Every structure is written in structure tokens, then in C-alpha cells.
Amino acid sequence: MSGFAKRYSFRSGKVHDESCKTHNSGPLAIAACCVLFCLGIGLIIGFEAGRGGTGGQSRPWQQVRLPETLLPIHYDVELQVDVTAFTVVGQVNVTLRCATPTRHVILHSAELDIIGGDGTPGIQGSGDVIAPRITSWFLYTENQYLVLELDKALTKGAVYTVNLNFRGTLRDGLIGFYRSSYVNKDGQTRYLATTHMQPMGARLAFPCFDEPAFKATFTVTLVHRAGYTALANMPLENNVTRNDGWIADRFQRSVRMPTYLLAFVVSDYTSVGTVSSSGLETRIWARPAYIAAGMGDYGLDVAHKIVAYYEEYFDVPFPLPKIDHISIPDYSIGAMENWGLITYAESLLLYDARRPSASLKRGVAQIVAHELAHMWFGNLVTMEWWDGIWLNEGFASYVQYLGYGYVEPDVNVMEQFAYYRCQAVMEDDSLTSSRPIFQPVNHPDESREIFDSITYSKGASILRMLGNFVGESTFRKGLKSYLERNAYSNAVQDELWEALTLAARADGQTDLDVKTVMDTWTLQMGYPVVNLTRDYGRGTAQATQQHFLLDPTATVTVPSDFGYRWHIPLTYTTRGNSFDLPEQAWMRPDQDTSPVNLQGAGSDDWVLVNIHRVGYYRVNYDLTNWQLLTDYLNSDLYEEIPPDNRGTLIDDAFNLGRAGQLDLSTALDVTRYLVRERHFVPWSMAKAAMNYVETVFGSVNDLNDNWQAYMVQLISPFYNEVGWTLQQSDYNTEVGQVLAISTACTYGQPGCVNNATALFRRWMDTNNNSHIPETFKSTVYCTAIRYGGGPEWDFAWQRYLEGEPSEQSLLLSAMACSRDADILRSYLERSMDAAHVRRQSAPDVISYVGRSGVGKSLAWNFLVDNWDFYVENFDETQFTMASIVSSVTKQFSSQEDLDNLEQFLRDHPNQGTATRAFSQAVDTTGANLRFRRDNESKIRAWLDGLNRGN
Incomplete structure (x- = not known):
């Protein structure tokens, strides 16, 4: 009976229990229970997903999506919040319009006790409309529904108000209406109540129509004790002191918006x-x-x-x-x-x-710019359903660079885009387990899985590409039209494409159909590699495209209507020509080859494609052009190629080498120019690409030692030039210095290690770290702990317990740098104790530990042993489980690693929001295993050649 009670909870009159019990248990109650049990079995067997279906009319609560029979107009919500007792008593009056006659009112409600007695749900008609009577009500927890059954159907077009009273708690999770706390300067623990509603948390705060298309207005009243301040989406309208010192803050009526954008905070x-x-x-x-x-x-x-x-x-x-x-x-x-x-x-x-x-300033500016971009993309115009979430997040992830660049004009922010937005997602998107940007969401629970790099970074990348090929003026004109046409409503991506197409045609681009182009980028996964082959005698070139996969042996089983071919806006320039106004040519899916006009480039001139990596694709050249580019990078003129393109050349070369499309020695040769590089963008991109060698060969001691020595050789000139005296002349200089020091210490450059450990030792001796510049702390802490032992780690742990949030973030990562397995094992255990490590930080700890060579197996085994803990605490939040799995498995490169993954998947057939992350882990591990098998001798030979001076 307990399993059935969790699925189907009937409430009528004074029945409050979710099992088959009433206040007057007797033969009739037991008989009723049996009837309900049989009914429940029928419901379970007849369960149908999605809207509609044969069961949709008689049992609409079986649909996983809300029926569209009722449309909310306005909510009047009151919540009485006791921040210290963690209780919430609430009431909500929902005004709604009947779109289709129905005898059921269905709202979302989860983990709330609908109050019976005098607070039994009620319904009233507006004006002269006579409302039907509620005959019964129940919670269908399978779909998190509250269902009110009526004695007759509501009238189409009529307006009604549903009245509900409920109780809840301030949850100890991190979604819905939950509690948080901090310790003030007097050592007192202070609690606050706060919310996180996306994607499906509003139903945990009050009964509501908790889907993005059900927009409405809201009037919120928060009742709290004196000494606290209440905040909501709108300004305060008035406040009233009630009995026993409760203060009721009523906020102005909101604009029309979805439930997931509601927020309440009660704090001091x-x-x-x-x-x-x-x-x-x-x-x-x-x-x-x-x-x-x-x-x-x-x-x-x-x-x-x-x-x-x-x-x-x-x-x-x-x-x-x-x-x-x-x-x-x-x-x-x-x-x-x-x-x-x-x-x-x-x-x-x-x-x-x-x-x-x-870097901390950049972090604040970018995240504020990102969230403010949502005020237009997501809030003013909202996706119709979660499968369109990329319209929110992709836009905000792109537009944040425009906002950040405005407030920090001395920082060339778009120069950083290739590193921060493109590089990592292109690796994810080159696996057969990737997905299209537009991903159907058939069940609400699936919405949590799509808050990933494809939604954010690929979405941002293709929008940047779109803005580039239509032109900024046209792009802005189209966005304005899209926003105004869909303000306070919902939209799908085709409406955006239509607005941009009309803007392009108004500006003279009469042959451009944005949907035709962009469907190839949003409706199929992956991206192309453009292969450019030159005819040096004739001064011409031919371009072809193919789906880029990191593992050349992989088979794509997911069909594509476009055959994994794309409309590609090809930008290119040649030596001596402009990077600001490059040439552009279109490659079409139905063309096997595309001619490229090289603008008179001679046989000794290089050609560079994908200027500033504005296009979401990789580029491979014939070997002669690769050599011309490599030689130019190794000349005093290397800075004539922009920093983001210098980094992209290494990133493309390394990944083409991984995929077997470019000889690995050619890719490695490109990296040799780094000995002269002083800009943080190409160095950052190079490090990210070249870290793959350590990921795969970290356990091969002689090869790894030679690789570490090579990296020290490359970074030492940069490191010796910048030194440890803090440079704050401009953003690039400061961040470049941090990168040089961090890279040198990471690869064990003796001077760097000695200086970092001395700075940390001075902190231990004086208990004062003011001598360590904020910008160097991450490197100093990690290096000292890596090369130290128990005393250094224990000291860091104590400072972590006492530190402020920014300091705690640094130490949380640094403590995972230890190479002592026992210390790391203890750290993982402590991370599960919320009294020591905040619940939100436990996933960070296992992720940080899993990224190190020593911690890889420890983190994996810990995840397997404590899988239920992580699922119970983090499966309902975006990103988290997928991030854990990705981090912990990133270094998997052996047959044993692959066997462990596959065994785990057999033992745990339901991986929740980590499902795609596990698929990607299997793909990545297989590719790593193949690369290790096929390339170990090549890398060893190349490194040996360097040592011999070749």
C-alpha cells in the first residue's frame, strides 16, 4: 500500500493522510481503501505521458503536462514565514479563465500540506458567473498535481478564482522556498528564507500552474517577524503590523511572467x-x-x-x-x-x-551582465517550453560579453570569447553522445538535463556567428522586432528567425533566409570541420566539410535531416590582408566542394580561416599551409595574427590530431611558438588543449616527465619576464602574469614552486596572508598543498572553516591539490558533512579531487559508494550531477576505467540528470583509450627529438 500511496493520494473532506486511513477507520474505510487501491492500479497501468491521449479527458492528471483548459490570469499569494522555526503558512487565490469546459482544476503542488477543515479549497465565479461546487480533491504526486473535482463543468470564457490554504517548510535543499544561514561578526547564526524556482521549484512554494507558458501577474505578501526585511520581484506597496508582532509586507502587482521567475527573500x-x-x-x-x-x-x-x-x-x-x-x-x-x-x-x-x-572583477561583471540580459531574453520574452531554454541562456551567454565590454572598455572582451565560450563546448559537441541545441523535452524532469554547455556555450557561439554574418545593425533591428512582438508572452525559435530574416531583407539581404541557415545549427548535434586545400600554382583553394568527431572510429546512430552538413559562413584572410574586414564565402550542405577566392595570395603566403573564431567550426589545412602558419608563428611577426586565432590554431591542431585528421607531430610543432607568446588568451587555449596529453599519459611516468619538462621550457621565458611583483597596469597584463605563474608552478618550475611554498609558509607562521596578492592566492595555495603534507592541509582546512566566501572558494579547490591519497579520502568524507562544507560545495569537492591524477580513482570510487547521497541532494538542481560525472571521469583513459563505467551503468540503469554526462564519459573514455594506444610512440618520439635538438 505504501507504494501506491506515494503515487496517488486521495483527499476529500477530512482525509489528510496519504495512506488509506481516515479519522474514523472502520470497515467502510477499509473498503474504500481497497477501491482506491484498485483504482490506483488502473491509473498506473493507464498512465500516459504528454498532452492528450485517450486517457486525457477522463483522467487529465495522468498527463505529465498541464492541460490547457484553464489559463491563470493573476495570483494573490501570502506566505507567513518563520525564518527560525523554518515554517511557512500560506494562502493563494488564483484567478483563471476557462479556455475549454472542464470539470477539473489541476495545478502543480509538491511537498505542501493542503489545509483541510475551514480551509478546504474553494472556487468562486467572477461577476454574475456561478461557480460549480468542489466535490473532492486529491494530490496526484506522480506528476506533482493538486486536482480539484467539480460537480459540473466550468464555462468557456468565464473567469473564476480558486482559493487554497497550505502549510510547508523552509526546505534544507537548494530549490523551491528554502533556508540558508550565515554566521555574523558576533558569532551568531543568522537564518534567511530564499527561493530558487527554475525549472520546477515554484510548486514547492505554493500551488500554481508551474510551466513557462502559463504566464500571469502576481501580488505577493510576505509576513515575517520584526528585525527582518522582505524582498520580492516588485517594490513594496505597504506594510502592516499584525498580532503578535508579525509584519505583513505587500508588494506591488507584477508584470505578466512565468512562475519560475518569482522570488522571495526574508533576511536581516x-x-x-x-x-x-x-x-x-x-x-x-x-x-x-x-x-x-x-x-x-x-x-x-x-x-x-x-x-x-x-x-x-x-x-x-x-x-x-x-x-x-x-x-x-x-x-x-x-x-x-x-x-x-x-x-x-x-x-x-x-x-x-x-x-x-x-579575474574576480571579470567574474562579477560577467555574471551581472548575464543575468541582466535575461531581463529581456527569458523574462520579457520567454521560451514556450523547456526545449527552447537555449533562447534564454544562449542569448544571455552571448550578450553578457557586450555588457561586460561596455562597463570595462579597456578589456577586449570578445577576444576572450573563443576561450571561455567555444573551446570546451566544442570538445563536448564532438562526441556521438552530444545533442542538438533544440532538444525535445518530453517529460518535465528532463528539463534539468539541458542546462548544459550545449545550451549555454554553443547557443552563445552560434548567436555570435549569426550576428556576424547578418551584421550588427541588422541583428539589433531583428532583436528589437522579436522582443516587441512577443513582449510578456512566449516564443519559439522560428519566431526569432522570422524577425531576423525580415530585418535582413529590409537591409538589402534579400537572398538570406535565417531559418534555413540556423536550422542546420540548432536541429542537429555537432559541428563541421572545414578542410581547405590550396592550389599554390593557381592561387586558388577548395573547401569541403565533414562532421567532426574526436573518435574517428565512432558511429553516429542518431539520424539528421541535414545529413550532418551545415550552412557555413566561411571567413578568411591571407597574409597582409585585413583581420577586421575579412573575406566571407558561404558553404552549403548540398555542395561537395566550395571554391574560395584567395585574393591574390602567393604560394609563400599563408591563409587563415575562421577569423576570431566567429564561426562554430574547426579548420584543417593542407600540410604546406600548416607549415606556413607555423613558421609565421615562430617569427617576430607572430602578433600580426590576433590572439584568439593564435589560440584557435593550437586548439584546432590538437583536436584534429586527436581525431586522426592531422599528423600529431604537426600539431605538436605548432605549440613550439609558445616560447615567445605573452598573451593570456592563446596561452589559456593552448594549456586547455595540451592538458589532454597529461589526461591520457599522466600514468606513463617517463613520457609524462618529458612532457612536463617541455611545458616548463615553454613557460619559463614568460614566467621569468613577469616575476612575482604584482602588475596591475591593465587587464591583459595582470591576467597574463597570473597565467604565467600558475602554469610554471603547475608544471613544477623550481623557482615558482619555491616562491609559492615560501609565501604559504609565511602565512602559517604569522596567521596573516596579507602579503599574498589576491590574484596569486589560488596558485600559492594549491602549490603549497601539492608539495606539502599534513600540516599545510590542516592549516588550509582551519582557514577554510573560518574564511569568507571568496577565500573559501579558493581553499576548497586548493585542498584538492594534495597528492596524499589519505588526505584526499578524508577530504571527500568531510565534504558530505554540511556542518563543515556547505551543501552546495560538496559537488565541488569531489569534482576538484577527480581532476587530479592521484584523485581520479579515489573520486570515482567515492562517487560509486555514495551515489545515493549525491542523487538525493543534487539531482533536482541544474548542472550539478552532470558536472560531477564529467569532472570525475575526465581523466579516464584505460580499459579498466571503461569497464568501471560500463559496470556502473549496468548496476544503475537510471542516472537521472547525469544520463547524458555518463554517455559522454563512455564516449570520451573510449576515444582516450584509442588515442593512447595509437599515439604513445608518436609523442614519445617527438619529445625525444626535442631532447636531441631536432
């Missing part, structure tokens, strides 16, 4: 704010001590400027009178774009100017 926070010339109020909220220390000032400056910039860029005004940004101590993701009340992880919103760091 303080704020810093400003008001724009147009009257928009912006505030940063945080712990009082952090606001007093000025840690919200930079975020405020950035947020204030970016909103004004976006209003000008999109030519669509921000519709709300205020926007709050608030930092939350316990938070599962980076931030959430709740309309008017954006929530952030503390370390990502707050910046301490007393401890300057260019």
Missing part, C-alpha cells in the same frame, strides 16, 4: 543602491558586514550601467521600477534571473576592492 540583510535618471532603483543586498565593507559597490556600479546599456542596445525599455541583486550563502548555481530580484552565490556578486583581482 542591508543594501547599497542608486537611482537612475529614468527613476530605476538598483540595489545590492548582502550580509550587513559585507555591505559596510563596500563589497557591493562594484556590483552596483556594473549593474547600474549595464541596464542603461541594454535599454539602448535593444531599444526596449526595462519595464520594472526597481531591480535588486542579492547574494545568498547557500546557492546551487551561479545566479538566477528572477525578474526584479536576481539571486547570486555570494562569491560571484561581491567584490572586495581592498583585495584587487582582475
Whole structure:
């Protein structure tokens, strides 16, 4: 009976229990229970997914999507929150319109106790409309529904209000309405109530129509004790003191929006704010001590400027009178774009100017720019269903670079795009287990799986490519039309393509159909490699395309309507010609080869394709052109090739080598120029690509030692040039210095290791780390712990327990740098104790440990042994489980690793939100295994040749 009770919970009259019990248990009750049990078996057998189906009319609660019979218009929500007792008592009045006559009112509700007695659900008609009577109600927990059954059908077009009373708790999870806490300067634990509703958390806070297409307006009242401040999406309208000292804060009626954008916070926070010339109020909220220390000032400056910039860029005004940004101590993701009340992880919103760091400033500016971009893409115009989430996240991930570039004009932000957005996702997307950007979501639970690199980074990359080939003016014109046409409503990607096509045609691009082009990028997975073959005698070239796969032996089993071919906007230039205005040619899916006009390039001139890596594709050249490019990189003129293209050349070469499409020695030869490179972008891209050698061959001691020595040889000139005296002249200089020091220490350069460990030792001796520049801390901490032992680790652990969020983030990663297996095993155990490591940080610990050679097996075994812990705590949040699996398996490269993965999958047929991550892990491990088998002798021979001076 207990299994059935979890699936189907009947409530009518005074029945409150989810099992077959009533307050007057007797023969009739037992008989009723048997009837319900049989009914439940029938329901389970007859369960149908999706909208419609033969069971849809008689039992609409069996559909996994809400029926479209009722459309919410407005919610009046009141929540009485006891922040210290963790209780919530609420009521909601939902005004709705009947679209199709129905005898059922179905809303989402999860983990809420619908209050009986005088609080039994009610329904009233609007005006002269007479509402039917509620005959019974029940919770169908299979689909998280509250179902009200009526004695007759609602009338089409009529408006009704449903009244519900409920109780809940402030959850100890990180979704829905939950509790967080911090310790103040007096050592007191202070609690706060906060929310995270995306994708399906609003139903945990109050009964509602919890799907993105069911937009409505909201009036929220938060009732709390004195000494706390309540915040919601809209400004405060009024507050009233009630009996026993409760304070009721009522907020203004919201604009029309989906439930996942609602937010409430009750805390003892303080704020810093400003008001724009147009009257928009912006505030940063945080712990009082952090606001007093000025840690919200930079975020405020950035947020204030970016909103004004976006209003000008999109030519669509921000519709709300205020926007709050608030930092939350316990938070599962980076931030959430709740309309008017954006929530952030503390370390990502707050910046301490007393401890300057260019990378930390970049992090704050970019995440604020990302979330503010959502105010238009996602909030004003929302995807119709979760399969279109890339319309939200891809846009925000691209537009954040525009906003960041506006507030930090001295930083060439688009130069960083190839590294931060393209490089990693192109590796993910070159596996047969990848997926299209537009991914059908057949069950709501699947929505959590698609918050991944394909949605964010590939989405951003193809939008950047689109903006480049239509032109910025046309792009902005199309976006404005799309936003205005769909404001306060929902849209699908074809509506965006239509708006951009019309804008392009208005600007004279009469032969461009954006949908035709972009469908090849959004409706099939993967991307192409463009093969350019030159005829040096005639000065011409031919380009072909093919689906790029890291494992050349892999078989693609997922069919594509486009045959894994793409419309490719090919940008290129030749030696001596412009990088700012490159040539462009189109490659079409139905063409086997495309001629390329090389603009008179001579036989000694190189050709470079995909300028600034604006296109989402790789490029392979004939060997002569590869040699011409390599020689140029090794000349004093190498900086004439832009930094992002220098990095892309190494990234493409290495991945082509991995895929067997380019001789590995050619790829390795390209890296030799790094001895003269001083820019952080190509070095960062090179490191990311070249780390693959350590991933696969880290356990092959002699080869790994030679590789480490080669990397030290490459980085030492850069490291010796920048030294340890902090350079803050400009962003590129500072970040370049950090990269040089980090790389040198990572590969064991003796001077770097000695200096880092000495700085850490001084901290241990004085218990004061003010002598370590903020920007060097990550390297110093990790290096000292890697080359130290128990005392260094124990000291770091104590500092972690006492540290502020930014310091804790650094130490959390650094403590995983230990090479002592016992220490790492103990660290993993401690990460499961929320009293020591915040629940949100436990996934970070196992991910960090899994990335090291020593920790790989430890982390995997720990994950297997504690799988239920991770699923129970993190499967309902975006990113988390997939990130854990990806990090822990990244270094798998042996047959034993592959066997372990496959055995785990046999033992755990349901991997939840980590399903795709496991598929990718199997693919990656197989590719690594093949690469190791086929290339170990080649890499060893190439390194031996260097040692012999060849």
C-alpha cells in the first residue's frame, strides 16, 4: 500500500493522510481503501505521458503536462514565514479563465500540506458567473498535481478564482522556498528564507500552474517577524503590523511572467543602491558586514550601467521600477534571473576592492551582465517550453560579453570569447553522445538535463556567428522586432528567425533566409570541420566539410535531416590582408566542394580561416599551409595574427590530431611558438588543449616527465619576464602574469614552486596572508598543498572553516591539490558533512579531487559508494550531477576505467540528470583509450627529438 500511496493520494473532506486511513477507520474505510487501491492500479497501468491521449479527458492528471483548459490570469499569494522555526503558512487565490469546459482544476503542488477543515479549497465565479461546487480533491504526486473535482463543468470564457490554504517548510535543499544561514561578526547564526524556482521549484512554494507558458501577474505578501526585511520581484506597496508582532509586507502587482521567475527573500540583510535618471532603483543586498565593507559597490556600479546599456542596445525599455541583486550563502548555481530580484552565490556578486583581482572583477561583471540580459531574453520574452531554454541562456551567454565590454572598455572582451565560450563546448559537441541545441523535452524532469554547455556555450557561439554574418545593425533591428512582438508572452525559435530574416531583407539581404541557415545549427548535434586545400600554382583553394568527431572510429546512430552538413559562413584572410574586414564565402550542405577566392595570395603566403573564431567550426589545412602558419608563428611577426586565432590554431591542431585528421607531430610543432607568446588568451587555449596529453599519459611516468619538462621550457621565458611583483597596469597584463605563474608552478618550475611554498609558509607562521596578492592566492595555495603534507592541509582546512566566501572558494579547490591519497579520502568524507562544507560545495569537492591524477580513482570510487547521497541532494538542481560525472571521469583513459563505467551503468540503469554526462564519459573514455594506444610512440618520439635538438 505504501507504494501506491506515494503515487496517488486521495483527499476529500477530512482525509489528510496519504495512506488509506481516515479519522474514523472502520470497515467502510477499509473498503474504500481497497477501491482506491484498485483504482490506483488502473491509473498506473493507464498512465500516459504528454498532452492528450485517450486517457486525457477522463483522467487529465495522468498527463505529465498541464492541460490547457484553464489559463491563470493573476495570483494573490501570502506566505507567513518563520525564518527560525523554518515554517511557512500560506494562502493563494488564483484567478483563471476557462479556455475549454472542464470539470477539473489541476495545478502543480509538491511537498505542501493542503489545509483541510475551514480551509478546504474553494472556487468562486467572477461577476454574475456561478461557480460549480468542489466535490473532492486529491494530490496526484506522480506528476506533482493538486486536482480539484467539480460537480459540473466550468464555462468557456468565464473567469473564476480558486482559493487554497497550505502549510510547508523552509526546505534544507537548494530549490523551491528554502533556508540558508550565515554566521555574523558576533558569532551568531543568522537564518534567511530564499527561493530558487527554475525549472520546477515554484510548486514547492505554493500551488500554481508551474510551466513557462502559463504566464500571469502576481501580488505577493510576505509576513515575517520584526528585525527582518522582505524582498520580492516588485517594490513594496505597504506594510502592516499584525498580532503578535508579525509584519505583513505587500508588494506591488507584477508584470505578466512565468512562475519560475518569482522570488522571495526574508533576511536581516542591508543594501547599497542608486537611482537612475529614468527613476530605476538598483540595489545590492548582502550580509550587513559585507555591505559596510563596500563589497557591493562594484556590483552596483556594473549593474547600474549595464541596464542603461541594454535599454539602448535593444531599444526596449526595462519595464520594472526597481531591480535588486542579492547574494545568498547557500546557492546551487551561479545566479538566477528572477525578474526584479536576481539571486547570486555570494562569491560571484561581491567584490572586495581592498583585495584587487582582475579575474574576480571579470567574474562579477560577467555574471551581472548575464543575468541582466535575461531581463529581456527569458523574462520579457520567454521560451514556450523547456526545449527552447537555449533562447534564454544562449542569448544571455552571448550578450553578457557586450555588457561586460561596455562597463570595462579597456578589456577586449570578445577576444576572450573563443576561450571561455567555444573551446570546451566544442570538445563536448564532438562526441556521438552530444545533442542538438533544440532538444525535445518530453517529460518535465528532463528539463534539468539541458542546462548544459550545449545550451549555454554553443547557443552563445552560434548567436555570435549569426550576428556576424547578418551584421550588427541588422541583428539589433531583428532583436528589437522579436522582443516587441512577443513582449510578456512566449516564443519559439522560428519566431526569432522570422524577425531576423525580415530585418535582413529590409537591409538589402534579400537572398538570406535565417531559418534555413540556423536550422542546420540548432536541429542537429555537432559541428563541421572545414578542410581547405590550396592550389599554390593557381592561387586558388577548395573547401569541403565533414562532421567532426574526436573518435574517428565512432558511429553516429542518431539520424539528421541535414545529413550532418551545415550552412557555413566561411571567413578568411591571407597574409597582409585585413583581420577586421575579412573575406566571407558561404558553404552549403548540398555542395561537395566550395571554391574560395584567395585574393591574390602567393604560394609563400599563408591563409587563415575562421577569423576570431566567429564561426562554430574547426579548420584543417593542407600540410604546406600548416607549415606556413607555423613558421609565421615562430617569427617576430607572430602578433600580426590576433590572439584568439593564435589560440584557435593550437586548439584546432590538437583536436584534429586527436581525431586522426592531422599528423600529431604537426600539431605538436605548432605549440613550439609558445616560447615567445605573452598573451593570456592563446596561452589559456593552448594549456586547455595540451592538458589532454597529461589526461591520457599522466600514468606513463617517463613520457609524462618529458612532457612536463617541455611545458616548463615553454613557460619559463614568460614566467621569468613577469616575476612575482604584482602588475596591475591593465587587464591583459595582470591576467597574463597570473597565467604565467600558475602554469610554471603547475608544471613544477623550481623557482615558482619555491616562491609559492615560501609565501604559504609565511602565512602559517604569522596567521596573516596579507602579503599574498589576491590574484596569486589560488596558485600559492594549491602549490603549497601539492608539495606539502599534513600540516599545510590542516592549516588550509582551519582557514577554510573560518574564511569568507571568496577565500573559501579558493581553499576548497586548493585542498584538492594534495597528492596524499589519505588526505584526499578524508577530504571527500568531510565534504558530505554540511556542518563543515556547505551543501552546495560538496559537488565541488569531489569534482576538484577527480581532476587530479592521484584523485581520479579515489573520486570515482567515492562517487560509486555514495551515489545515493549525491542523487538525493543534487539531482533536482541544474548542472550539478552532470558536472560531477564529467569532472570525475575526465581523466579516464584505460580499459579498466571503461569497464568501471560500463559496470556502473549496468548496476544503475537510471542516472537521472547525469544520463547524458555518463554517455559522454563512455564516449570520451573510449576515444582516450584509442588515442593512447595509437599515439604513445608518436609523442614519445617527438619529445625525444626535442631532447636531441631536432
